[in-house]
């Protein structure tokens with residue numbers, strides 16, 4: 001039995017929750033764990049190329065950006081401000097040394113967090129309404 005076939009028979013539960021999150025973190029389809037989640041940087045594939053699961057049906061919206069801001073802003077930037085060198089060194093030194101790595105970190109985390117978010121939505125069965133814009137195969 002394939003992994004995708006096993007998933008379709010699994011009842012929803014904590015293992016499904018973490019499995020979906022883990023597969024999304026790895027940029028994989030939360031349903032089968034093999035197909036690609038993204039077409040481009042943050043553009044989700046409409047359907048999984050392996051199991052044909054409708055990936056565009058999960059309304060991630062602003063959730064991934066919120067969690068990325070939460071992690072980078074609250075867990076990294078706020079503690080960084082406790083170091084006196086941030087305040088004492090010249091701005092021409094501090095700004096490039098902090099903003100460039102923070103930008104790279106943010107852009108690296110965002111697709112992973114979006115994938116994990118979509119994996120959680122998959123585990124919880126939270127899909128976009130059928131008649132909502134953006135649902136279905138007609139979407140480009």
Ligand SMILES: [Zn+2]
Nearest residue numbers: 029032048051
């Ligand atoms: Zn799949």
